[in-house]
Amino acid sequence: MNQTITALRALERALYAYHYAQNVIDYDSETVAPAGSAAGRAEAMEVLSKAEFDLLVNPDTAALLAAARMAAETEQEAAEVRELQRRYDEIHRIPAEEYAAFTRLVQQSIPVWVQAKRSSDFSLFAPYLEQIVEARRSQARYFDPNRDPYEVWLDRYERGLTIAACDEFFATLRGTIVPLLAEIGRRGAPVRTDFLDQDWPLEGQRAVSARIMEIWGLDPDHCALGESEHPFTTEFWRGDVRITTHYMPRDVFSNLYSVAHEAGHALYELNIDPALDYTAVTGGSTMGLHESQSRLFENYVGRSRAFVSYLDPILREIFPGKLDGVSTEELYRAVNRAEPSLIRTEADELTYALHIMVRYELEKALLQGTLAVKDLPAAWNAKYREYLGIEVPDDAHGVLQDIHWAMGDMGYFPSYALGSAYGAQAMADLSKTLDFDTLFAAGNLAPLRDALRSRLWQYGCLKEPQDLVRSLCGGNFDPHYYTDYLTKKYTELYKL
Amino acid sequence: MNQTITALRALERALYAYHYAQNVIDYDSETVAPAGSAAGRAEAMEVLSKAEFDLLVNPDTAALLAAARMAAETEQEAAEVRELQRRYDEIHRIPAEEYAAFTRLVQQSIPVWVQAKRSSDFSLFAPYLEQIVEARRSQARYFDPNRDPYEVWLDRYERGLTIAACDEFFATLRGTIVPLLAEIGRRGAPVRTDFLDQDWPLEGQRAVSARIMEIWGLDPDHCALGESEHPFTTEFWRGDVRITTHYMPRDVFSNLYSVAHEAGHALYELNIDPALDYTAVTGGSTMGLHESQSRLFENYVGRSRAFVSYLDPILREIFPGKLDGVSTEELYRAVNRAEPSLIRTEADELTYALHIMVRYELEKALLQGTLAVKDLPAAWNAKYREYLGIEVPDDAHGVLQDIHWAMGDMGYFPSYALGSAYGAQAMADLSKTLDFDTLFAAGNLAPLRDALRSRLWQYGCLKEPQDLVRSLCGGNFDPHYYTDYLTKKYTELYKL
Numbered sequence: 001m002n003q004t005i006t007a008l009r010a011l012e013r014a015l016y017a018y019h020y021a022q023n024v025i026d027y028d029s030e031t032v033a034p035a036g037s038a039a040g041r042a043e044a045m046e047v048l049s050k051a052e053f054d055l056l057v058n059p060d061t062a063a064l065l066a067a068a069r070m071a072a073e074t075e076q077e078a079a080e081v082r083e084l085q086r087r088y089d090e091i092h093r094i095p096a097e098e099y100a101a102f103t104r105l106v107q108q109s110i111p112v113w114v115q116a117k118r119s120s121d122f123s124l125f126a127p128y129l130e131q132i133v134e135a136r137r138s139q140a141r142y143f144d145p146n147r148d149p150y151e152v153w154l155d156r157y158e159r160g161l162t163i164a165a166c167d168e169f170f171a172t173l174r175g176t177i178v179p180l181l182a183e184i185g186r187r188g189a190p191v192r193t194d195f196l197d198q199d200w201p202l203e204g205q206r207a208v209s210a211r212i213m214e215i216w217g218l219d220p221d222h223c224a225l226g227e228s229e230h231p232f233t234t235e236f237w238r239g240d241v242r243i244t245t246h247y248m249p250r251d252v253f254s255n256l257y258s259v260a261h262e263a264g265h266a267l268y269e270l271n272i273d274p275a276l277d278y279t280a281v282t283g284g285s286t287m288g289l290h291e292s293q294s295r296l297f298e299n300y301v302g303r304s305r306a307f308v309s310y311l312d313p314i315l316r317e318i319f320p321g322k323l324d325g326v327s328t329e330e331l332y333r334a335v336n337r338a339e340p341s342l343i344r345t346e347a348d349e350l351t352y353a354l355h356i357m358v359r360y361e362l363e364k365a366l367l368q369g370t371l372a373v374k375d376l377p378a379a380w381n382a383k384y385r386e387y388l389g390i391e392v393p394d395d396a397h398g399v400l401q402d403i404h405w406a407m408g409d410m411g412y413f414p415s416y417a418l419g420s421a422y423g424a425q426a427m428a429d430l431s432k433t434l435d436f437d438t439l440f441a442a443g444n445l446a447p448l449r450d451a452l453r454s455r456l457w458q459y460g461c462l463k464e465p466q467d468l469v470r471s472l473c474g475g476n477f478d479p480h481y482y483t484d485y486l487t488k489k490y491t492e493l494y495k496l
Numbered sequence: 497m498n499q500t501i502t503a504l505r506a507l508e509r510a511l512y513a514y515h516y517a518q519n520v521i522d523y524d525s526e527t528v529a530p531a532g533s534a535a536g537r538a539e540a541m542e543v544l545s546k547a548e549f550d551l552l553v554n555p556d557t558a559a560l561l562a563a564a565r566m567a568a569e570t571e572q573e574a575a576e577v578r579e580l581q582r583r584y585d586e587i588h589r590i591p592a593e594e595y596a597a598f599t600r601l602v603q604q605s606i607p608v609w610v611q612a613k614r615s616s617d618f619s620l621f622a623p624y625l626e627q628i629v630e631a632r633r634s635q636a637r638y639f640d641p642n643r644d645p646y647e648v649w650l651d652r653y654e655r656g657l658t659i660a661a662c663d664e665f666f667a668t669l670r671g672t673i674v675p676l677l678a679e680i681g682r683r684g685a686p687v688r689t690d691f692l693d694q695d696w697p698l699e700g701q702r703a704v705s706a707r708i709m710e711i712w713g714l715d716p717d718h719c720a721l722g723e724s725e726h727p728f729t730t731e732f733w734r735g736d737v738r739i740t741t742h743y744m745p746r747d748v749f750s751n752l753y754s755v756a757h758e759a760g761h762a763l764y765e766l767n768i769d770p771a772l773d774y775t776a777v778t779g780g781s782t783m784g785l786h787e788s789q790s791r792l793f794e795n796y797v798g799r800s801r802a803f804v805s806y807l808d809p810i811l812r813e814i815f816p817g818k819l820d821g822v823s824t825e826e827l828y829r830a831v832n833r834a835e836p837s838l839i840r841t842e843a844d845e846l847t848y849a850l851h852i853m854v855r856y857e858l859e860k861a862l863l864q865g866t867l868a869v870k871d872l873p874a875a876w877n878a879k880y881r882e883y884l885g886i887e888v889p890d891d892a893h894g895v896l897q898d899i900h901w902a903m904g905d906m907g908y909f910p911s912y913a914l915g916s917a918y919g920a921q922a923m924a925d926l927s928k929t930l931d932f933d934t935l936f937a938a939g940n941l942a943p944l945r946d947a948l949r950s951r952l953w954q955y956g957c958l959k960e961p962q963d964l965v966r967s968l969c970g971g972n973f974d975p976h977y978y979t980d981y982l983t984k985k986y987t988e989l990y991k992l
Binding site for chain 2: 013014016017018020021024025027028031032033034035036037039040041043044045046047048051219220221222223224226236237238239240277278
């Protein structure tokens, strides 16, 4: 390896260390940190974030990247230069103080959001959200002063995504979901749900988490489960990935499918080629690709009829008596029931995209300046009434339910719906050679893991996102695989 | 505030951030990190440790310190300069690569030690300990090439401590403890212990931990409890202190007194003057002073007859039936029984100093080069035979029991015994104005906390250690308060 690439690797390793430190600190803050610990964390994070920024954004790095572009010999080296250059280009226009202040703002806003959600008091959180929106608008101008600020952020999370494409994507989904939901409401066969809301002891729920992680194939030596307000996945490095869940005493399936979802994210991170460790091209690619894996494992595996038949005796063993008199088909229908609900993370597959659509429209309006933060709760509630036909009783079950905006993520939500669509297409393509019904009914996910490792996971950010989407899907992206899947599944499930 | 002091504060705040990050990462690694996570952690820690080193050791910092010494106006500013200068002087001679490599070595050695302890296989750990000993010897030469390398480390942990003073201190303790222990063996009234070894359900043990933390006065918003192989305390900042415990199914008192001990450390850190936050003078002073607080709360509070009388009904409530037929006096005598044992952290007050003496002599010999690592287990076992009269069955219960050497701490152990002696003198002095028997019997530790906050805690490192020892003890240090205390307590307890 030549000297330039050696220097580049040293920079990547240093950047890795700051990424590692900040992820550990974030994870700690979301899982075990005491409530009054935020002030000192914000102080530290501001310094670390500034140091990371200074490592990347300086004339030496600019010169190193220019030299490395010429010196790169392998595909990986070229990709490392490409990814670092992209990060450099993206942030070198943000003044360092502004970047550090934003990190600090986010550190402060998260515990406030937790408090606001607990007390269902949006007014606590509003001043922080106002600053976050303003900061994101201001930052978007640094990236591209002539572009719609919301589109700037869409494009950062899902490279190449435009508002026009997003509008069209959601219109396609709406064209399928709204009539299907109406049809279900009119003449769908009723779904039995009485057995869902009962006392599911915590000890059993923990056993369920462990079983899902085991079936999913997560190595406990490299993946640990924590508890947090809102489930999430974070990777410290390829060999240390953390997922979290949130236990609800009267809802075992919330935890089960949260673990199933986060474990999908974790599998992706854990299966990246070790040759990419500590470089700029390790880690999963876009948010949409990441969500494609989490939602694939949550829904296309976890909620499949075949897998539910495998899960059924496991649940009966862990919770003796709790499912007496409930058939496997009733269990399958219950965990797949489609009904308008308040909470995104507990939404069914069919209405899920409507939850995303609400957030998409609202965050777009916030960043475009057509909606004020103070009017957000009313706007939220109006959209839930319009799209889902339900009344939001309080902000804890409404606008305060998700952590994303408190973390500064605006423009991320559409990726969830895109991820579902990528996943549906990948499963359709893979089902040509893999008999998922037989495999899932036996709890055997190894062939699926092998296929996904081969098509997507191994690459990290070595290849461009659009190439990874094609590799995963087995062809150009087409959202109709997703709408076809939903139509087929729900027509059959509700006997329409 | 003038510009120089502003620049100094910025440096202190940056150093704080690295300290924070490394402490969070350490805490994570000891509590919840998966077993296979060490490689990436070591990579990151090496970078962070090097960055922290570079912040402190460079010509700009040297010049800033020189200017700040002249510019300092307040006691705090002068103390900040003094502490930073001391750190600078201590490490500016260690080559940066050597400093970073040592951090990396320690990161690698800790999980190996965990594994070695689990499998009771010293040979796994030996190559790491050899490197640690060699590194500490080499580092000592950078500090002072003409001084005994062990004394260099003694002095770092407990400023001003010499091998001669330490030898004399342990000789004094030995002169009291050995005959007292012999007397107990000859004619001590037997202590009933049959009720100690029984099944103490984990749920109850967790309740005990919470009660101790509550009685000790730890604010749960600023102090959280975790679980680790070996209990410890770490402070992220003054408003976020973490303690850990280790639950043993058949020994509730191990957990109880571990929490009591670590909570003493935590109280010290949590009660430092907030004006010192993020500066070089926040944080507790020497290890001896820190141990004085932990052992004070563990023993002089937690094992006092008065407090045990308060604890008694609490334990009976948490563990119904477990203490039936056991009197309060029997409980008091059981948690204070003196008998030679294998494990330092579970040793009684009387034999504790003998455990420390073994470690003192062995680590001194290792650093002085008169004992090879390969001969350490045999030497350990021989000293336990000589001082404590017991046979060590395996290395897990012998030389592998403590994490300190794996963490690179050599020269730390004597502080435990010094801390006990400081604490005994402080309690003797405070008992002139505080009626501890009445207070502890009512579970009221507030007046003690107020006194310790006033004498010690508030100062952090604002004052020099020797001044803090005097302030805490109410006069010049005199180890006879400790030996008098032990003699009185054990003569009475064993009816000698």
